[in-house]
Each structure stands twice: as C-alpha cells, then as structure tokens.
Amino acid sequence: MNGFRKVCRWLHRELGFFAVGLTLVYAISGIAVNHVHHWDPSHAAYVVNSRIEPTGDGETEVVAPLVLERLALREPVKETWRADREVLQVFVQDGTIDVNLVTGEVVRRGNVKRPLLYDFNFMHLNKGKAPWTGIADAYAAVLIVLAVSGIFLVKGRKGLVGRGGVLMLLGIVLPLVYAVLARRG
C-alpha cells in the first residue's frame, strides 16, 4: 500500500504542477462565461460620438467616398452600406460607424477583445475545434488522475477512512441532491 501511495503522491505532485496553467484558464473562464447573460466575457463594448461636415443624402456612389474622406480613418474599411436614406454605415475591423449624412453626426460602436479573458474563453469554449479537443481531452484525463490519486494521499484519521472520506462523500452527494431537487422544481 505504501508503494501505491508513493506512486499517487508522485503523480499528484507532477501532474498538479503541470495542470496549474489550464486549471486557472478553465476556472477563470468558467466564472466569466457563467455570467454571459450579464456581460460579454470576451469583448468590451465602446461607443464614441463625433461629427463630420454633412455630405447630404445624395446617391451612395457620391456620398460614400466623401464620408470616408471626411472620417479620415487610419484603419482599413471592410465595407460601406446605406442603411437608410440618411445613414451610411462604415464597417471596420472592430466595429461599425454610423454616419448621419444630413446632420453629420458620427457614432462609432465597437468591441475590443478583453486582454487574457478573450484567449481564456477561446480555449475554454473550444473555438480552436479539432486540435484543441485533443488537448482538452488530455487535460480532462489529467484531472481524473489528480482526483483519484488525491484520494490516497493521506492515511489515517484525516484520510479516506476518516475526515477525508466524509468530505469526499459530501462533495459527491451535495451536487447530486441539488441536481435532483432542481430537476423536480
């Protein structure tokens, strides 16, 4: 048994260090995407108001180049679109610029990637698809080994036959009780 416990301790220690990075990624991203109804965990929205000299609501072929010239954007323009008679939309990499052709009002709405969180969520939500599926599966296997090896780390009153066992049972039973009650409700 001592040999087995030694192996568990070795596995738990080595894999524990190895899994720190991804555990933090999944845990932080987990909290972030858990509250997706309250905020966008990957992007921060912004609105910037400004004004240009109005071009008038003439033909799109005429007003669109004028608008672009007056906006004097330093970034590439993806596309322009005449949303209605008075509004020309200009699409750029991180958002949309609404230009009122009659009043000259400019409203730029966009989203910027949240530092770190965007990448954490990218990994967590498996947006990389196939290659990441393999990494995520391997990480899940590591977590299983960590959980199982953790059970046998401590012997005696604080181990599986004592307080450790009680805590482990609580950790299994409490979520199950919640799931059963939630399903009935």
Next chain:
Amino acid sequence: MRRFVIALLLLAVAAAPAFAKEKVYGKGAPAGDVTPISTVLANPDQYVGKTLVIEGTVVGVCAHRGCWVSLASDVEGQTLRVKVEDGVIVFPKEIVGEKVRAMGVFKANRVEDTAKKCDATREGEPEVQCTTVYELFASGAVCDWK
C-alpha cells in the same frame, strides 16, 4: 532546383493565410445558385419552405450568442436575417462587414409586437396584430474574411 523548391515553399507559406481566410460554419454553403436577397424578398411567400443559398454583407450580428446575422440585400436598406441553431453555429462579433454566403430553409414567422409566436386562434383573447418576419434558417455558411 533547390532554389525553386525554397521559392515554392516561401510562396506557399505566404499564400497560406489567404487560403485560411475562408471560414466554414456548420455544413457550409455551396458557391453556385445564389438567389439574390432582393429577389427572395420581392415574393417571399413563394420561397417559404424552400432551401436557398443567399449572399450578402453582414450588417448585424446577435450580440450575446452569435446565433444570427443580418445580411444586406442588393437593394438599399433591405436586409434578411440568417438564423442558426443556438450553440451549433456561433458567428463572432467581428463578422460585421464581411461577406457571407448561407444555405438553409426560408421561413415565415408570424410574430406579435412582444416578439412571441403569434397564435391567431387563441380562444377568449382579443385579436392581436401580427406581422410576418422572414428569415433563412441556415444549416451552414461560408465567410470570406477580409
């Protein structure tokens, strides 16, 4: 010969991002037989239930779940919504302004002002004003990222 191979490899590396820019969502959408959005919306009831391929610039995207995009028609100010199954296809926010081709079944939804499903035969309730909202329920799409 060695120089030629190296040049070819460099060319391939340089060209790779260009090829990688076409992103397929879900089952994708074939390039041929694209029906203009303006044609569909001129006689929408004629297309209800039919499988169509449409194409246009994305002028709107579902902010929360990426579960729909609005495509601009070739007619000024006209758009058609492309709906996809929640969670199966997720359009990123950055897709606005990109050209998208989508394939799916054209649908007509009767909706009330409250955006609930319109049921004209509910007993005991006053008649509600309903409008028909057309959309393409897409099984796939292709985006040529700029």
